[in-house]
Amino acid sequence: MASLLAFADYWWSWADLLVRWLHVIAGIAWIGASFYFIALDNHLKPRAGADELAGEAWEIHGGGFYRVEKYRVAPRALPEPLYWFKWEAYTTWLSGFALLIVVYYAHASTFLVDRTVADLSTHEAIALSIAGLVVAWLVYDGLCRVLGRVPLALAAALLGFIALAAWGAGRLFAARAAYIEVGAMIGTMMVGNVFFVIIPAHWELIRAKQQGREPDARWNARAKLRSVHNNYLTLPVVFAMLSNHFAFTYAHTHAWLILVVLMVLGAWTRHYFNLRHRGRNAWWILVTAAAGVVALAVLIRPGGGGNVAASGPPPSFAQVQAIVQQRCSPCHSMHPSQPGYSAPPLDIRFDTGTEIEQQAGLIAQMAVHTDAMPPGNVTNMTPAERSTLARWLATR
């Protein structure tokens, strides 16, 4: 039975690897195209005597000169072939959703549910996570329709919604999953923009040409607006997707606020580059973004023993070892006893005293400064045990 489980685990890891690979590649292609076209738009210069053009730009790349023209609405005759950009976005979302299944939904009791956060069954948690994606699109799209003409109000409302989502996810899911959920919600807004607004607008422009009508420039504007939104949402989403490696963010007591702050700083940084492509070097945006990151880093630094008290007499190493063996080694062992684990996660093992000593810094990071480990606190580690570890760490 054990070897059968290990076997399934092995193939599951391949699924994880391949889907993740695809997700990152598709994401790069999507974001790359998005960044490119926004920059191109901002580079456009009007050409005298060419009223049908929004502008043109000269570029040099990969050993060649390119001259790109953008039409205000549409060219006189539909060109053939005409290249579309949509599969990058769809593949990113589909592979991202597949990753949610492979990593979070299939191991929901460890990675999605944390009973110290919310007493949910795995099915409830999965249903809530999927519902979150749908709600994200509906709310965002609704906000765009109502506030589309007032960009600042829309930005404020969207920020409020994302903050609410971050707070809510933190009250429903395990800390790591909460960040991913918010990232997936924003990613869903972005792909929704492509699927429900941008691509249909392109079809509308094309149908008008085919039927010999003058295309309505409002379709261009509508698609452009959502495309710009996507551009600003990119850095926030990418941070959410990388956050899993940084327990000092997602496992902090104020994790949701940290997420919101880093997302705002990401969008703010994007704004710098968008202005720069238009020829404005608003360096103070980068400076304030950097200052924001430093201020955040200082504010959330682990003080003394971290989020648990480190005062009191130091414990014996035997006590420390007993705690780690009981709470961590069920998974972090050459031969894990925790069901569903056939090998130590990330090859991190705490079988011997030396292994514990050598990885004290990691233990501090994951189980003392934060309670990122054990995931979902599945081995029921107590605050008293964390504080014992803190007292041990303080003597080192």
Ligand code: HEC
């Ligand atoms: C239920 C199984 C389980 C238990 C119990 C557990 N861990 Fe983990 N741990 C994991 C998994 C799975 C990962 C890999 C997460 C990932 O994929 O990023 C991990 C990752 C880690 C990492 C690496 C984190 C990183 O992102 O670099 C450290 C350090 C760690 N655990 C320490 C501990 C400590 C200390 C304990 C006990 C207090 C503990 N773990 C208990 C499953 C467990």
